[in-house]
Amino acid sequence: MTPPSRIEGDLPVVDAATAAAGIDADATVLTSGFGSVGYPKAVPLALAESDRDLSLTVVSGGSVGKEIDVALVEADAIERRFPYQARPPAREAVNDESIAFADRHIATLADEVAFGGLADPDVAVVEAVAVGADWLVPSTSLGHTAAWVEQADELIVEVNRAQPRDLAAFHDVYRPENPPDRDPVPLSEPGERIGESRIRFDPEDLTAVVETERRDEPYEFRDPTDADGAIAAHLREFLEAEVERSPICTDSVRLQFGVGSLGNALMGALGDADFGDRDLVYFGEVIQDGLLDLLDDGRLRSASATSLALSEAGQDRLFADADRYAEDVVLRPADVSNRAALIDRMGVIAVNSALEVDVYGHVNSTHVDGSRVLNGIGGSADYTRNAALSVIALPSTAAGGDLSRVVPMVPHVDHTEHDVDAVVTEHGVADLRGTSPRERARLLIENCADPDYRERLEAYLDRALDGGGHEPHDLDAAFDWTG
Amino acid sequence: MTPPSRIEGDLPVVDAATAAAGIDADATVLTSGFGSVGYPKAVPLALAESDRDLSLTVVSGGSVGKEIDVALVEADAIERRFPYQARPPAREAVNDESIAFADRHIATLADEVAFGGLADPDVAVVEAVAVGADWLVPSTSLGHTAAWVEQADELIVEVNRAQPRDLAAFHDVYRPENPPDRDPVPLSEPGERIGESRIRFDPEDLTAVVETERRDEPYEFRDPTDADGAIAAHLREFLEAEVERSPICTDSVRLQFGVGSLGNALMGALGDADFGDRDLVYFGEVIQDGLLDLLDDGRLRSASATSLALSEAGQDRLFADADRYAEDVVLRPADVSNRAALIDRMGVIAVNSALEVDVYGHVNSTHVDGSRVLNGIGGSADYTRNAALSVIALPSTAAGGDLSRVVPMVPHVDHTEHDVDAVVTEHGVADLRGTSPRERARLLIENCADPDYRERLEAYLDRALDGGGHEPHDLDAAFDWTG
Numbered sequence: 001m002t003p004p005s006r007i008e009g010d011l012p013v014v015d016a017a018t019a020a021a022g023i024d025a026d027a028t029v030l031t032s033g034f035g036s037v038g039y040p041k042a043v044p045l046a047l048a049e050s051d052r053d054l055s056l057t058v059v060s061g062g063s064v065g066k067e068i069d070v071a072l073v074e075a076d077a078i079e080r081r082f083p084y085q086a087r088p089p090a091r092e093a094v095n096d097e098s099i100a101f102a103d104r105h106i107a108t109l110a111d112e113v114a115f116g117g118l119a120d121p122d123v124a125v126v127e128a129v130a131v132g133a134d135w136l137v138p139s140t141s142l143g144h145t146a147a148w149v150e151q152a153d154e155l156i157v158e159v160n161r162a163q164p165r166d167l168a169a170f171h172d173v174y175r176p177e178n179p180p181d182r183d184p185v186p187l188s189e190p191g192e193r194i195g196e197s198r199i200r201f202d203p204e205d206l207t208a209v210v211e212t213e214r215r216d217e218p219y220e221f222r223d224p225t226d227a228d229g230a231i232a233a234h235l236r237e238f239l240e241a242e243v244e245r246s247p248i249c250t251d252s253v254r255l256q257f258g259v260g261s262l263g264n265a266l267m268g269a270l271g272d273a274d275f276g277d278r279d280l281v282y283f284g285e286v287i288q289d290g291l292l293d294l295l296d297d298g299r300l301r302s303a304s305a306t307s308l309a310l311s312e313a314g315q316d317r318l319f320a321d322a323d324r325y326a327e328d329v330v331l332r333p334a335d336v337s338n339r340a341a342l343i344d345r346m347g348v349i350a351v352n353s354a355l356e357v358d359v360y361g362h363v364n365s366t367h368v369d370g371s372r373v374l375n376g377i378g379g380s381a382d383y384t385r386n387a388a389l390s391v392i393a394l395p396s397t398a399a400g401g402d403l404s405r406v407v408p409m410v411p412h413v414d415h416t417e418h419d420v421d422a423v424v425t426e427h428g429v430a431d432l433r434g435t436s437p438r439e440r441a442r443l444l445i446e447n448c449a450d451p452d453y454r455e456r457l458e459a460y461l462d463r464a465l466d467g468g469g470h471e472p473h474d475l476d477a478a479f480d481w482t483g
Numbered sequence: 484m485t486p487p488s489r490i491e492g493d494l495p496v497v498d499a500a501t502a503a504a505g506i507d508a509d510a511t512v513l514t515s516g517f518g519s520v521g522y523p524k525a526v527p528l529a530l531a532e533s534d535r536d537l538s539l540t541v542v543s544g545g546s547v548g549k550e551i552d553v554a555l556v557e558a559d560a561i562e563r564r565f566p567y568q569a570r571p572p573a574r575e576a577v578n579d580e581s582i583a584f585a586d587r588h589i590a591t592l593a594d595e596v597a598f599g600g601l602a603d604p605d606v607a608v609v610e611a612v613a614v615g616a617d618w619l620v621p622s623t624s625l626g627h628t629a630a631w632v633e634q635a636d637e638l639i640v641e642v643n644r645a646q647p648r649d650l651a652a653f654h655d656v657y658r659p660e661n662p663p664d665r666d667p668v669p670l671s672e673p674g675e676r677i678g679e680s681r682i683r684f685d686p687e688d689l690t691a692v693v694e695t696e697r698r699d700e701p702y703e704f705r706d707p708t709d710a711d712g713a714i715a716a717h718l719r720e721f722l723e724a725e726v727e728r729s730p731i732c733t734d735s736v737r738l739q740f741g742v743g744s745l746g747n748a749l750m751g752a753l754g755d756a757d758f759g760d761r762d763l764v765y766f767g768e769v770i771q772d773g774l775l776d777l778l779d780d781g782r783l784r785s786a787s788a789t790s791l792a793l794s795e796a797g798q799d800r801l802f803a804d805a806d807r808y809a810e811d812v813v814l815r816p817a818d819v820s821n822r823a824a825l826i827d828r829m830g831v832i833a834v835n836s837a838l839e840v841d842v843y844g845h846v847n848s849t850h851v852d853g854s855r856v857l858n859g860i861g862g863s864a865d866y867t868r869n870a871a872l873s874v875i876a877l878p879s880t881a882a883g884g885d886l887s888r889v890v891p892m893v894p895h896v897d898h899t900e901h902d903v904d905a906v907v908t909e910h911g912v913a914d915l916r917g918t919s920p921r922e923r924a925r926l927l928i929e930n931c932a933d934p935d936y937r938e939r940l941e942a943y944l945d946r947a948l949d950g951g952g953h954e955p956h957d958l959d960a961a962f963d964w965t966g
Contacts, residue, residue, distance in 0.1 A: 100921075381901060388662060468579060
């Protein structure tokens with residue numbers, strides 16, 4: 001049997017350098033990629049290796065690989081970058097402002113490009129597993145690829161033979177209309193399919209097809225720590241009680257977990273949870289390794305996301321049996337997977353991590369000491385803001401215990417007190433629902449802070465209480481309280 | 484002609500004291516009321532005047548009158564309060580923690596009561612203009628009344644003869660289902676009607692009907708200031724350019740304005756804007772006096788909200804011609820008027836005020852000095868987070884110029900940098916879209932800060948830049964920078 005063709009029809013196949021040469025030096029480039037997979041590889045490398053003086057604006061779907069956030073950064077080719085970055089060279093450039101970066105929500109990024117004035121797109125460079133005259137099949141992530149293909153003037157497709165052709169089975173491409181005639185997305189269950197596996201485009205936009213054979217360089221998950229295990233145990237117990245209590249969890253539990261090693265560990269640990277005979281469903285942005293066991297065991301009825309953000313081992317496992325996994329796993333555009341309306345309608349329980357929380361329930365997900373950005377907010381606020389139950393899970397300390405992650409006042413707020421329902425650390429759970437700020441503070445200190453810091457947090461609170469107020473603070477000491 | 488009856492059928496009509504006596508001393512009471520109108524009056528007063536030792540939990544739709552937030556507070560009858568308060572005695576009690584208050588978003592409040600664990604409701608006390616055995620017609624606001632009637636075990640209806648019977652013409656009651664079988668709200672235009680004018684209830688829940696004849700004590704709008712006028716002029720110019728630019732404003736402009744005197748002044752000033760032949764539509768939470776002229780002039784095609792938050796003069800004007808205004812004005816439940824999905828689908832331009840903004844675009848709407856709460860977040864984040872364009876409009880200074888409202892770091896964050904697109908003061912507009920934090924800081928200082936504070940803000944920024952970072956801060960001086 002002949003394997004299905006990757007390039008159908010008479011398309012402008014060129015090498016990466018030729019394709020790259022067609023991109024203006026100051027172009028706005030929209031790229032595929034989400035969860036560090038499915039990003040274009042050859043054209044960014046060719047741009048980085050050219051001797052042109054480039055000042056590109058690069059808008060990715062989400063996290064991408066080193067071909068963009070290392071090679072292009074080190075070639076000093078990027079002037080402006082949205083919406084997320086997760087590689088040290090990009091982070092460094094963003095923090096010293098050699099790249100102008102803005103940290104944007106995932107769900108609304110395509111809208112911001114389409115009509116929000118964020119950027120004026122020139123060319124989309126996207127990875128595919130197959131392409132024809134007016135269609136392409138995305139690879140390991142969908143992200144904002146469908147939107148980019150629609151919005152950019154020109155289109156360059158990288159067809160990657162290292163990605164299985166049958167990744168097509170995962171994709172469900174649905175495009176929302178623009179307001180004010182934007183209909184509701186007609187999705188009633190996380191596992192439902194409402195679109196097709198291909199992204200359509202105007203044939204005249206296709207300027208180049210580049211063949212590649214290069215795997216993603218995806219996440220590497222660290223081994224779960226003792227703290228991860230203790231967080232997972234507290235979370236499990238909390239969620240078991242919640243699904244018993246909540247009238248919206250009678251028949252099923254819809255879950256989302258944030259990207260990263262802790263999220264991955266928490267996903268995996270759910271296998272031990274006792275949710276009675278309720279169906280378990282995943283409605284998030286990334287499929288990580290932790291979900292594969294649940295899928296194999298039949299514990300998870302279906303999973304909806306925008307990226308197969310697996311480790312290399314996880315990719316091998318999924319690629320070996322893609323058609324079977326695709327029965328229960330659907331990849332959607334990021335403005336569907338992360339959409340406020342759908343998270344609300346599904347009644348999702350969202351579990352996301354953070355850098356630190358303060359005693360009143362405000363959360364910093366992005367900025368160390370308020371100044372230095374790590375990766376970006378990603379989709380965490382899409383879920384935290386719109387979920388039926390929003391949980392922040394994090395270890396109680398950082399730097400081997402030298403820093404408390406429960407603080408009086410976070411120096412950067414990504415999620416406000418209005419959006420956070422519960423906090424879990426290795427010490428316990430603070431259920432903040434229905435509590436006043438002062439009650440929250442007591443709960444967070446007693447249940448979540450590391451014992452070494454509790455006394456100092458309480459001392460801060462006592463001093464702050466002298467000044468009174470609904471959310472008492474001593475602004476002189478808010479960031480200088482451990483001494 | 485006999486006027487239509489206010490009480491139809493054989494209902495348990497009692498006086499307010501009798502109805503109040505049936506409420507447990509530690510009951511959770513859900514009340515109607517939004518935008519300081521349409522709240523129950525007689526039963527709260529009777530509770531306040533009883534000599535019982537009360538410790539009530541009171542959950543209103545939004546802002547209510549002095550019968551609740553003054554009389555009940557001064558009687559020391561409220562132990563816990565959600566989601567908003569706007570009267571000095573309630574504010575004082577909340578700030579000294581004699582009332583445990585939590586400041587909640589409007590859009591999701593009914594969900595929090597229904598399944599979010601916020602409170603366990605006992606009795607709904609709601610104002611109506613008419614009631615029957617299994618229905619009532621709300622008065623000047625809808626708020627969360629339909630949800631409360633559904634969720635509480637018992638129902639007390641105050642039929643207020645001082646509110647016109649024909650307020651029925653404004654109401655469009657639609658109830659979303661609970662997740663996971665929550666269908667999209669089938670609303671495709673702000674002016675469309677998708678429900679009925681009555682709220683239905685289980686006849687067995689109705690424990691008392693109380694007759695009243697007492698007007699709302701609504702907002703008093705101050706006269707527009709010079710700063711209001713200058714803010715309006717800058718906003719108008721910015722919006723005129725935006726509707727020309729934006730592909731989602733080709734045929735119509737959908738607007739929302741925040742509650743209060745500035746919002747009211749900005750609504751009114753829109754009458755002078757040149758939006759070509761585009762239809763002007765309002766999709767917000769309150770109808771304020773500023774919209775009445777636009778409705779009278781035929782400038783506004785339709786207006787959707789959850790409250791007729793008018794001054795007493797505005798009420799007189801609307802009441803005199805209710806049927807005509809109701810042709811173009813629809814009141815919806817607050818979880819429809821403020822719903823994320825609908826704000827998104829309509830492509831709303833949202834204009835809300837705030838206490839202060841920081842140079843990176845974070846906004847404090849609620850807490851003076853980070854500690855003392857004023858009113859609450861209300862619906863401002865529902866719109867700011869979900870609008871196609873989110874504008875924060877505020878004067879550049881407070882306290883007669885003694886305080887800058889543009890600051891290095893707000894001591895309380897209600898809206899994050901991820902959600903704010905533009906800031907307008909009497910000095911100009913900072914269009915923050917597509918900018919990095921450092922670029923935002925320069926724009927906000929140069930275009931929006933009061934000239935008296937620009938040098939000191941720049942000095943702060945220069946010191947902060949020494950430490951580097953994506954969003955540079957000098958945490959020692961973040962709240963102590965004017966000296």
